[in-house]
C-alpha cells in the first residue's frame with residue numbers, strides 16, 4: 001500500500017521552532033511521503049520559510065508542497081519556495097513529481113489554485129480589469145493543474161492544491177466567502193486529466209471529505225479540520241506499472257500531536273476570508 005501523509009495550513013512563524021519537528025518527526029514510520037497543502041508560513045516572510053525549512057530538513061520522507069495565499073503575502077513567494085527547495089522540499093506550481101515507493105509509483109501534480117466560486121455561483125471573466133484578472137488567474141492555474149496531471153504515468157496520481165475544487169469540503173465556512181476559498185474550474189481540470197485523490201487546505205473551518213463531479217475523492221487537510229499532525233491516506237496497488245485499484249483514500253487517524261496553538265477553530269472564526 002502506498003501511504004500518503006497530508007496536512008495544510010501550518011502557518012509557521014519564527015516562533016514555531018521545535019513544535020513541528022515533534023509532530024512530524026515519526027512520519028516516516030507511517031507514510032511514504034508528506035504532502036503540505038499550502039499556507040506553509042504565517043505571512044510569506046523568508047524568515048518564516050527558514051524556520052519551516054529547519055523543521056523539515058531532517059525528515060526521512062520526501063516532502064511535497066504547494067504555496068498558499070499566506071506564502072504570497074510578503075510578495076516574496078520565489079524566496080519562500082527557494083528556501084524550502086534548499087531543504088529538499090519539492091515545491092510545485094504547475095508541475096509534478098514522481099516518487100517511487102516499495103508499493104508502487106506515486107505522482108503528485110501541484111498548483112496553488114485560486115478562488116472564483118462554484119458552478120451556478122461563480123465569478124466570470126467579465127467587466128472590470130480586476131475581475132477579469134481574478135478569474136483569469138484561476139483559469140490559468142486550473143489549466144496548469146490539468147497539464148501537470150496529464151504528464152503523470154504513475155500507479156497513483158494525486159492533485160495537491162491550496163484552494164478547494166469543490167464546495168463540499170468548505171461546509172462549515174460561511175457560504176458568503178466560498179468564492180474566496182476555491183473554484184469549480186480546479187475540479188473540472190482534475191476530472192479531465194484524472195486523479196486518484198485531490199488534497200487541499202485553506203478552508204480552516206471546512207469539512208474533510210468531498211468528491212468532484214467526476215468522482216475523484218477530495219480531502220481538505222487544513223490542520224484545524226483534521227485536528228491532528230497529518231492525515232494518512234492509503235492506496236492499494238496491483239504492483240509497479242499497474243493502475244491503482246483503490247482510489248478511495250483510506251484514513252487511519254494516525255499522526256501524533258493534534259490541535260496546535262497556531263490556528264484554533266475559534267481563532268479561525270474571526271479571521272476574514274482573505275486570511276484563511
Ligand SMILES: [Fe+2]
Pocket residue numbers: 039068069070162201202203275276
Ligand atoms: Fe489559505
Ligand SMILES: [Fe+2]
Pocket residue numbers: 009011039068070202204275276
Ligand atoms: Fe490557511
